[in-house]
Amino acid sequence: MKISRLPDRLDRMPMLKILVFFAAGIALADRYELPLWFLAGAFVVTGVLALSLRSSAATAAMILTAGFAAAQFRAPRATVPRGVHTVYEVTVEGFPADRGRYAVADASVAAWRDPADGRWHASDARIRLYADSLAGLHAGERIRCRGAVRPFRGGAESYRRLMARRGFAGTLWLSERTLIERLPGRSSALHLHAVERMQRIGMRDDAGAVCRAMVTGDRSGITQELRTVYSRSGLSHLLAVSGLHTGIVFALVNLMLWWLPLLHRGHLVRNLLATVCIWLFVAAAGFSPSAVRAAVMCTMLQFALASASEYVALNALAAAGFGMLLWNPAWLGDISFQLSFIAVAAILAWGVPLCRLLHTRRRALNLLTDALVISLVAGIATAPLVSHTFGTVPLAGLLVNPVAILVGSIVVLGGTVWMILPVNWLAPAFDAVLSGTAGLLNTLARAAAALPGGYAEYTLGGGATAGIYLFFLLTTLAAWSFEPKKSVHLPA
Numbered sequence: 001m002k003i004s005r006l007p008d009r010l011d012r013m014p015m016l017k018i019l020v021f022f023a024a025g026i027a028l029a030d031r032y033e034l035p036l037w038f039l040a041g042a043f044v045v046t047g048v049l050a051l052s053l054r055s056s057a058a059t060a061a062m063i064l065t066a067g068f069a070a071a072q073f074r075a076p077r078a079t080v081p082r083g084v085h086t087v088y089e090v091t092v093e094g095f096p097a098d099r100g101r102y103a104v105a106d107a108s109v110a111a112w113r114d115p116a117d118g119r120w121h122a123s124d125a126r127i128r129l130y131a132d133s134l135a136g137l138h139a140g141e142r143i144r145c146r147g148a149v150r151p152f153r154g155g156a157e158s159y160r161r162l163m164a165r166r167g168f169a170g171t172l173w174l175s176e177r178t179l180i181e182r183l184p185g186r187s188s189a190l191h192l193h194a195v196e197r198m199q200r201i202g203m204r205d206d207a208g209a210v211c212r213a214m215v216t217g218d219r220s221g222i223t224q225e226l227r228t229v230y231s232r233s234g235l236s237h238l239l240a241v242s243g244l245h246t247g248i249v250f251a252l253v254n255l256m257l258w259w260l261p262l263l264h265r266g267h268l269v270r271n272l273l274a275t276v277c278i279w280l281f282v283a284a285a286g287f288s289p290s291a292v293r294a295a296v297m298c299t300m301l302q303f304a305l306a307s308a309s310e311y312v313a314l315n316a317l318a319a320a321g322f323g324m325l326l327w328n329p330a331w332l333g334d335i336s337f338q339l340s341f342i343a344v345a346a347i348l349a350w351g352v353p354l355c356r357l358l359h360t361r362r363r364a365l366n367l368l369t370d371a372l373v374i375s376l377v378a379g380i381a382t383a384p385l386v387s388h389t390f391g392t393v394p395l396a397g398l399l400v401n402p403v404a405i406l407v408g409s410i411v412v413l414g415g416t417v418w419m420i421l422p423v424n425w426l427a428p429a430f431d432a433v434l435s436g437t438a439g440l441l442n443t444l445a446r447a448a449a450a451l452p453g454g455y456a457e458y459t460l461g462g463g464a465t466a467g468i469y470l471f472f473l474l475t476t477l478a479a480w481s482f483e484p485k486k487s488v489h490l491p492a
Contacts, residue, residue, distance in 0.1 A: 006481040015318035021060045022322060025067020026329045039069040071329040079123040080109050080169050085148045087113040087180065088172065090129065095195060095220040096137040103137045105129050109149075109169070110142070126167045128152075131174040139192055142183035147172050166330060191216065194284035197419050201431045207438040210239065214408060214438075215415030217241040217285040226442070231390070232455045233448035234379065234397015238408045238441070241285035243294030243340055246278065248412045250298040253277045271302045278302075284419065293340055296320035313348045317341070335389055339382050342469075346381030347374055349476050368402075375401035384468045387460040396454035404444055410437045 010017065043065045049058035080088070089111045096105035107129040111120045127149055131137045149170040152160045194216045203211055209221030219239060230236040237244070253274045260270040275298075282288075282295045300316040321341060324331055331337045351374045358369050379398040387393050411434060418430050448454055460468075 006477060009480050012312055013315040013318065015315050015322055017060075018063055019318040019322045019325075021063040022067035022070075022325060023332055025064040025069075026071040026325060026332045028064075029068045029071035029329075030333070033072065034068070036069065036073065039065055039072070043069065067325075067329070070326060071332075074329050079121075080112050080125045080127075080149050082149050082151055082170050084115065085146065086115045087144065087146055088149075089142065089144050089183070090127065090172070091142050092129065092137055092139060093126075095139045095192075095218045096131070097220045097222070099224070101133055103131050103133070105131075105137050105139075106168075107172070124167075125169040127169055128163070128171045129174060130171060132176070134176040135174050135179050137174075139195075143174070144180045144183060145172075145174055146178045146180060147174065161333065166334070190280070190283045191218075191286045194419055198415060200424070201418065201427050201434065203431055203435050203438070206442050207435045210438045210442060211411055211415055211434050213239045214241070214245065214411050215285075215419070217288055217291075226445075229442075229445050229449045232392065232394060232396075233400065233445040234394025234455070235401070235404050235441075235445050235448070237339070237343075238404060240336065241282075241288050241291045242336075243291070243297075243344055244405065244408070245285070245412050246282065246291050246294035246298060248409050249281045249416055250274070250278055250294075250301075252413055252416060275299050275302050281416065288336065293317075293320045293324060293337075293344075296323060297344075313352075314345065317344055317348065335385075338385060342385060343378040343382050346377050346472075350381075351377040371402035371405065375405065381472070384460055384465045387458055388462065388465040391457060391459040393456040393458055394454070395456060396448040396451050400444055400448045404441060407437055407441045407444065411441065 043062060046058050046062035046065060049055055050062050088109055090107040090109050093106040093108060096103040105128075107127050109123040109125045109127055111122050113120050129137070149172050151170045152163055152168070195212060195218045198212045198216055198218075201208075201211075206223070206226055209219075209223070209226070213219045213222055217240065222239060227236075227239075230239055254270070257270045257273060260266040260273070263269070278295050278298050282291045285291055297313070297316045297320050300319065324337070354373050354377070355366075355370045358373065359366050360369075376398055379394075379401060383393055414430060414434050414437070418434075423430075
């Protein structure tokens with residue numbers, strides 16, 4: 001069946017329309033505040049009108065109201081005093097990043113003591129914990145210390161608002177003098193076990209740091225110099241476990257389980273095992289927003305393969321976005337969430353059709369063309385947001401991304417196999433392969449960053465950024481209106 005009209009195509013993506021209005025409600029809640037009783041009443045009224053009148057406008061208003069209420073209800077509240085010197089009990093989240101003279105890590109405040117009466121108060125606030133080299137920080141440990149939580153200072157206002165959306169109350173400085181005691185830590189999470197497993201290979205310096213960042217999401221070993229190099233080269237997306245990494249694991253798992261459909265009910269077993277493996281990888285990587293989004297999409301695709309149902313990638317992307325924002329509305333303001341969604345949406349809307357248009361009878365040439373097209377589409381789509389947020393435009397990244405993604409895939413595949421299989425005796429072989437590929441990736445990033453004109457320092461204004469993406473949206477809708485496309489049914 002050919003889809004030639006825009007309404008018909010949009011009807012095949014109901015979650016996309018739901019996501020748009022739900023996200024609009026969250027965005028409005030960031031600027032305005034309404035009583036919850038009013039929002040509840042508005043939701044009931046619009047819901048009744050939507051059901052009784054079958055009104056699209058009432059349905060849109062109901063979803064927008066739901067987004068507004070979810071954002072306001074789940075808005076982070078400061079549960080620790082700021083600027084008050086007292087005693088805190090905190091838990092270090094993840095692995096601290098070494099900054100030379102000090103270390104920095106995210107931490108959660110379990111309780112704080114009221115200096116007025118000495119009573120302890122429970123808290124669920126998060127803080128950015130800074131510790132000097134003498135104090136030391138360890139992943140997952142609990143610390144009781146003295147100090148004062150201070151508001152974030154310096155940097156752009158957008159950064160402070162982003163940290164507030166993520167539930168961060170402020171910063172806390174830890175020194176050997178303010179440290180009271182170290183309490184028994186909680187049981188290690190899967191993420192910690194994954195990082196420890198990667199450390200057993202024995203990789204050192206920048207290659208090991210990059211490998212751990214790409215496979216487990218542990219960026220504690222990434223130096224400021226290396227961070228700057230990857231940012232200027234346009235390859236910084238490789239240092240965070242994202243949809244790219246999750247997609248590689250998805251393909252690997254399905255390849256390893258190709259034989260299961262030969263058995264009775266093998267299709268069901270394969271899809272269940274593949275789904276479990278994907279989510280275990282995301283858990284091992286620390287549940288980054290982009291990886292969660294990709295895992296949701298891969299899960300939907302996996303069950304589409306099992307049921308032979310029609311799979312609309314953009315609808316799956318929207319469903320993933322809606323589920324994530326329903327769980328945590330603050331993710332809408334997260335730059336990693338925004339970049340990953342824009343990149344994937346651009347690839348699905350423009351990259352895939354262009355790849356089909358440019359396909360030839362030569363498979364090797366098609367692979368090269370696909371890599372280049374997808375890289376260019378994702379780079380162009382995210383460039384305005386990168387310029388607006390970070391003040392740079394990585395021009396060289398548009399050219400080196402295809403090669404970098406190929407090399408990075410080897411790192412992710414090798415690291416994933418090492419984490420899954422009990423092959424400690426093969427550690428030297430994994431060390432050689434992963435060190436070599438990660439080192440090659442670092443060399444490529446440094447070469448791209450050093451190119452004359454490889455990046456441009458330019459900050460795009462908020463209005464101009466919104467205007468560019470509005471133009472992209474209108475162009476996409478126009479293309480959908482005039483370009484027929486076939487429905488794709490995936491085999492069981």
